[in-house]
Amino acid sequence: MMGDLGKKLVDGLLADLRNLSAEAKKKYPVVRQAAEGSVLKIRTISAKEEDTAAAISEANLEVLQPLVLGCDSRCPKLVQISLTSIQRLISHRAVSESGAEQIVAVLWGLMEAGMEELKVLQTILVLITMSNNLHRDPLAKAIVVCFRLHFSKDSSVANTAAATVQQVVSVVFERLVVEDGEENPDTVNSEVKDKTTSSPRPGKKPPVSLGPCAADAYLLFQDLCQLVNADSPYWLVGMTELLLLLMFDLCQLVNADSPYWLVGMTEMTRTFGLELVENILTQFSPVFFRHPEFSFLLKERVCPLVIKLFSPNIKFQQSAAAPSTATAAEKPYFPISMRLLRLVYALISNYYTLLMTECEIFLSLLVKFLDADKPSWQRVLAVEVLHKICVQPNMLRCFCQSYDMKQHSTKVFRDLNAAVGSYIQTLFLLAPSSSAGSGGSQSGSQGNSNDSTPPAVLGGLPVAGGTTPPPAFEYRGMWIPLLFHASAGVAKPTFLEMLDKTDPPAIPEGYGLSVAFTCLLDCVRSISTIISSILITFTTFSFPPPPPADQQLCETLATSSWTSVLAALSLLLDSSMDESATQSILLAIQTFASICGQLGLNVPRDAFVTTLCKACLPPHYALTILNTPGLAAVSKERGLMRMSSKDSSSQHVHNSTMGDQVVAVGTSLPTTSSSSSAQVMLTVKNIQCMRSLLDMAHCHGPILGTAWHLVLTTLQHLVWVLGLKPAAGGSLKASTTDAPNAVLTTTVLTDLPVLSNMLSRLFESSQYLDEVAIHHLIDALSKLSQESMDAALANREPSLFPVAKLLETGLVNLNRAEILWRPVTAHLLEVSQHAHGQLRDWGAEAITQLVKAALAHDYEPPLKDNKKLQGLLLTPLQELCQSSHVDVRQKQLDCVLQVLQNNGDNLGHAWPVILEVLGAATDQGEALIRTAFQSLQLVVTDFLPAMPSVCLQVCITVATRFGLQKRELNISLTSIGLLWNISDFLYQNKEKIRADLEQDYEQPSTPTGEKSLLGPSDSLWMCLYSRLADLCVDSRPAVRKSACQTLFSTIQAHGTQLEATTWETVLWQVLFPLLDRVKAATGQVQKEDDKQSSTNTNILIHHSRDTAEKQWAETRVLTLAGVARVFCHRRHALARLDGYPRAWALLLEHVESAALSPSSEVSVAALHSFQELLVGDHAAVGDQTSVGDKTSVGDQVPDGVGKTDGLEQAVQESAEDQDRLWSNAWRVWYSIGTSCTVLPQPGEPPIVPSQQFLATLVQIFPPLFNHISSRFVASDLDKFAKVVQTAVSVPVHADASPFLIPLGGLDSNLSPLQDSVLRAVEGLQKVISVGPELMQAMYPAVFDLLLTFVQYSCQPPKYGTLETRSTNGPDRNSQVQWVTLNYSPFSEKSLVVVVDLYKNTACHKVVIQESVLQKIITVVRLPLGLKYACPSTSMWKLAAQSLLQVLEVGLPVARQPTNEPAFSAMWTQLGLALDDFLFSKHPAPPTLSVEQHQKDEAIDVQMVELMRQDILPHADNIPAEFTQKVISLLNKGSIHSTTFGIPEGDMLVRLRENFSRVCFKTLLEYSLATGENSADDGGITKLALTAFLQRAQDVLVKYTQDERLSGKLPLPRHRMTEVTFVLRAVTTLLTSLKVTAADRVDMAVWDQAIRLYPALVECVTSSSPQLSEALRETLHLYADLLAAPQRPPPAGAGTPARRPEPIE
Secondary structure, X not given: OOOHHHHHHHHHHHHHHHHHHHHHOOOOHHHHHHHHHHHHHHHHHHHHOOOHHHHHHHOHHHHHHHHHHHHHOOOHHHHHHHHHHHHHHHHOOOOOHHHHHHHHHHHHHHHHHOOOHXXXXXXXXXXXXXXXXOOHHHHHHHHHHHHHHHOOOOHHHHHHHHHHHHHHHHHHHHHHHHHHHHHOOOOOOOOOOOOOXXXXXXXXXXXXXXXXXXXXXXXXXXXXXXXXXXXXXXXXXXXXXXXXXXXXXXXXXXXOOOOOOOOOOOOHHHHHHHHHHHHHHHHOHHHHHHOHHHHHHHHHHHHHHHHHHXXXXXXXXXXXXXXXXXXXXXXOOHHHHHHHHHHHHHHHHHHOOOOHHHHHHHHHHHHHOOOOOOOHHHHHHHHHHHHHHHOOHHHHHHHHHHHHOOOOOOOHHHHHHHHHHHHHHHHHHOOHHHOOOOOOOOHHHHHHHOOOOOOOEEOOEEOOOOOOOXXXXXXXXXXXXXXXXXXXXXXXXXXXXXXXXXXXXXOOOOHHHHHHHHHHHHHHHHHHHHHHHHHHHHHHOOOOOOOHHHHHHHHHHHHHHHHHHHHHHHHHHHHEOOHHHHHHHXXXXXXXXXXXXXXXXXXXXXXXXXXXXXXXXXXXXXXXXXXXXXXXHHHHHHOOOOOOHHHHHHHHHHHHHHOOOEEEEEXXXXXXXXXXXXXXXXXXXHHHHHHHHHHHXXXXXXXXXXXXXXXXXXXXHHHHHHOEEEOHHHOEEEOOOOOOOOEEOHHHHHHHHHHHHHHHHHHHHHHHOOXXXXXXHHHHHHHHHHHHHHHHHOOOOOOOHHHHHHHHHHHHOHHHHHHHHHHHHXXXXXXXXXXXXXXXXXXXXXXXXXXXXXXHOOOOOOHHHOHHHHHHHHHHHHHHHHOOOHHHHHHHHXXXXXXXXXXXXXXXHHHHHXXXXXXXXXXXXXXXXXXXXXXXXXXXXXXXXXXXXXXXXXXXXXHHHHHHOOOOHHHHHHHHHHHHHHHHHHHHOHHHHHHHHHHOOOOOEOOOOOEOOOOHHHHHHHHHHHHHHHHOOOOOHHHHHHHHHHHHHHHHHHHHHOOHHHHHHXXXXXXXXXXXXXXXXXXXXXXXXXXXXXXXXXXXXXHHHOOHHXXXXXXXXXXXXXXXXXXXXXXXXXXXXXXXXXXXXXXXXXXXHHHOOOOHHHHHHHHHHHHHHHHOOOOOOOOOOOOOOOOOOHHHOOOOOOOOHHHHHHHOOOHHHHHHHHHHHHHHHHHHHHHHOOOOOOOOOOOOOOHHHHHHHHHHHHHHXXXXXXXXXXXXXXXXXXXXXXXXXXXXXXXXXXXXXXXXXXXXXXXHHHHHHHHHHHHHHHHHHOOOHHHHOOHHHHHHHHHHHHHOXXXXXXXXXXXXXXXXXXXXXXXXXXXXXOOHHHHHHHHHHHHHHHHHHOOOHHHHHOOHHHHHHHHHHHHHHHHHHOOOHHHHHHHHHHHHHHHHHHHHHHOOHHHOHHHHHXXXXXXXXXXXXXXXXXXXXXXXXXXXXXXXXXXXXXXXXXXXXXXXXXXXXXXXHHHHHHHHHHHHHHHHHHHOOOEEOOEEOOOOHHHHHHHHHHHHHHHHHHOOOOHHHHHHHXXXXXXXXXXXXXXXXXXXXXXXXXXXXXXXXXHHHHXXXXXXXXXXXXXXXXXXXXXXOOHHHHHHHHHOHHHHHHHHHOOOHHHHHHHHHHHHHHHHHOOOOOOOOOOOOOOOOOOOOOOO
């Protein structure tokens, strides 16, 4: 079944045929019959066929017959029905080719009959559109119908026909496109097919190569060209009459006559034809590229036509001298000119690749349209066309490649730009009167005939008074409004679209300039697009550089256009009064400068940059600043119609006063060429240009190159005028205080932060610049800065802008510091050395900020691992050390401190530079030293672990430099403490440091040039020791002291870290050189008071340190003591060294030299050091111990030291080496002792050593003796005795005596010297006691030495001829300066030692042979004889006790018969000693107390007891002479007691009753017991007893009588004492008589004793308790005497007499 469309077609046709039949049934029966037949046919078809339309198409003749007949009837009703039905058939594609031809014939007839013209046009359009069966002649006939109707008098028909023609023509070409698509489904090729056909000839037959639709289009386009060119068509047959009429009317129009047929339609045919050709060329350009036949038509028909039509437009010139009688043919006609330019644009824009030569002609002719002598409308049309061309970059690129890049071709692209630029300039520079209308058209001249001045009223409102003026340009009094500002890249022509205009329209004022302005901007944009597309392609994708052709293209585009573009843009920029327009101009300048820069065209780039820079500044100011030779060359190269610089600048002033608002007033920047501070006024446009300049530099910085200097110079001046001052980090901030002369409006004040941020962003964006660009930027800033420096030298205030921006640039480019660091910092270093303070301050600030930021920057690899980069970054900081300005150095050190605080853990290899910077500050002032030292403290306390081990030596050196600086004492002292901290760090991290150093260690060289054997760690320690040694010889005593203490403490605490071989280096390169230097410095010090050293320290100094000599003495003490301690504590390590004996000898030489120094402090300290060498740390390493101690050397190895065979071999030395070592020490000791105790000679100033020195010297002997004891002989003992005897005899100065000898006479106290001597002797005798026989032979010498000391108590020694006085003698108040010591305690102690020694050696052979006991008795005889006259009371007592002790031991030895010869002389001396003591010639002083008297008497009694017990019982073994001497002494003692017991005046001589009693008892006992006494002796005894008893009775009787007479008054004390003594004597006598045998006592004695009893009883009344006690004891004894005792029986003959026992 048929579909819906078929059913609809059938129903519609049937309805139409019925209507047609109904209308024609009476008048037109033929039509009715035909209609009925068609109805039957259609019904039949619809009933049989499914494809109704195709079936109807096959039966077109039958179906169309009634419709054709209806149209032929000329009946309007039938015609309408018939055309409607025909259109239905066409619309349903039910028309065959024959049917289509029949329909065209019907429509032709209707056209000629003038019926249903609109319906006819409609039907033709439907037929051609919907049916593909109409070709060739039928199609041509149909098109002719449309053309015929186009000339209808009915305007609606004509217009409809025109539209239909246009549609039909389009359909014809569309069919061609479809046909081409069917032939080749691919996209239509843009290039012409390469066909081998010959060029087609014009005619009715198309080329055989074309298809049906292509042939139709070919013939149609050919005839259109013919028609426009007023030629006969080949294909559109039936147009002959029309063409004849057309030619006739054309002639009429050419002759300026009225047309006959085309009345009122001037040039309609040509204009319409041009429109049709333009539409075809515009819409169907692929056809002309695909088919050579069409391209042939384009070249052979269209182009000649265009060139022909150009002729009147080119030839016509509008000027005042032109003749007024120009014919119409000579004048350009607006409709044709307008359509011609449209056609030209279509040709150029679509076919410039086909029509290279023709387009060159068209463009050249088009440019001529812009000549100043052409009508304004013609110039405007040309500008609009050029604008449409300029918005197409590809077209411009093709022009440049096709023409400008050819050697012998017209420079079309250059001419286009020049024409636009020239057109813009002529609008300003030509007088207003020259802008007359064109071609006698008054309306065409209205646009330019108006007054070119700014309107006073705009839209009814005054322009001035606050109303925003309209956008406009003003130049030299010429005011031209800007009517519009089209979008970029969009061309919207106005006059090219006026197809309905027949007369030239009025050109609005400013329209031409507005179009040209937009055209110029789009031209710049297109050029930029072309060049950017080429450059970006090869830049973005990392391609190699563009090919030479592309590079040449880009350069040609720029070089061909830049001069004209710059001339126009600069003129527009000068004259612009609209912010938006100005911004567009500035953007265009930026763009062109950018592309020139990208292409490396420096001159054009600089010219554009200069233009922009000049616009930023006032005219005169800009000329002064930017008037460089290079800019003059640029101006000359342009060669444009411009005014001189003088006129231009004056015009600028005019513009400023007319339109630009002044928003800022400031002073000019002083330069080297101009020092005046004139006022500078900035306008809104200047600020806007400044923004644009910033944008350009920000966006196009990489291409500026050397133009950076222009840009930065301009910005510097603008910043100066606006009062922007540098702030932290290099940014600029508004500062009214720093720029008091600047006057800024509110607008500018608001914009200043924005401008400041833009400036900052500009330099922040430098991080995106390539290496070359960043160097250009830095170079420009450096030049600016150099200019500022030169200006500052001329006493002008410099601009800090370049320095600040150098800083800012450096801060944002730290990621590529290797590129820019050197140039930036090199210049900043120059700035930091400038004489101008502010400039110098900013230079130093910039360097320090850069360094801090660089070290804090995150690099890859990390900065601490990049040694080269670290060194680069810190080099400028290090070079600041060369600056002589304190402020610069202060910033440098502050920077170092901040770097340490912020980045100390990551400095890595940068530590040497940091430390070097700190060390360099030691030559500066106090403030810098303090700041630097603060950093050094931070390094030592916090960052030593972070420091590479190889840098520790540098750290030590720097700390030493701070110690050596002379300005800050406290810092010097603290730096020594830092060295101690470093030593602790070295010790605690020894393993890590050793491992680090051994990686790349190179052995240092010795002073002789040889390689040292030191290891890396030991080299570090050696550096530390050497630096401390340098500090030990500093000129300041406090530093020397602290350094010495630290040096030796360090060696002592950490010396175990050193290798054995390193100790030799320590000795010979540190310690001994230090001793030599200190010794030399001490010797150079003057003896007089030198206050300089103390005044420099600003601290109080004790009088003991107030001279340089004393201070150096302290240093010498410390160094010598320190070296000695090193030898003591490290003896085990040192003993292994080959040079140890030499070192030991050299050290002893220093000790000896120091000990003999005139300074007592040095000498004493030297001895202390000597002593420490002997006693410290078990000094006997490898030495034999004292005799009897058999411990081996291995046993003496300290704890913790393994006793391996190697160690034993290293420690144990040969006996010969040991002998040499300690013999040398003994030699030095003896030398010191003899040298310091040389007795003064008459006439020479006495040199008396101090007691402390001598004591110390003697104290050295015991430890020294321990080492030499095995080799100690008698001669050595004599040397020792000589030294100590002389030493003990040395007096002290009177001023020092109170400190040694208390005035109270503390006899029991020994001086240190005396104590030391005794201790030395005691130690000596102990060693002798256990020594061999040869050594024990030295006992007598020891006794002699000690006894010599004992004699000093009573006989003080003399020290040469030196006059002395004693401290407690009669001469103690004399004025003698030297005082003899109190030797009593010393002698007493010596005596005690003698006694103890003798007790132990009394039986020794040599002691007996040398009569030691006799010597002892002889020595003690003197104090015993002096007794109470002895200088020391205790001395004679001690002598007595000592004698008793010695005799107790010695008498048994002396009584031995074998020893009789050795003791023969001793008995005599003993008797004399006892006599001198018991009966001394020196009585007791009257002040002696009774108690003391009794104690003294007890000593006498002890002597008697000695005789009673140890002498008399052994009388047989004792010489008789000595026995008689003893008996006589006893008799004398008993008689002596009674003889002197009488009162003398008021004083009673004290009687030794105990002594007398003992003497008497002893004498009586032995006299009665032995019976061997002579008669005289017995008589003396009896008389003594009788006298005593009688004397006692008299005293008692006298006392009783006196007591009664005195009554209650007591008797005098001496009377009571006398009576008491008598009573005690009687008691003693009675007691003795009782114990004596009765037959041995005479009875008369007993009788006399009994008679005394009554007198005793009378005394009982006494009230004295003392007397009563004595009386009671006496009366008790009389109990046994009341009866006479019985005589005992005689004793047996053989019974020996025995000593009676006392009865208590």
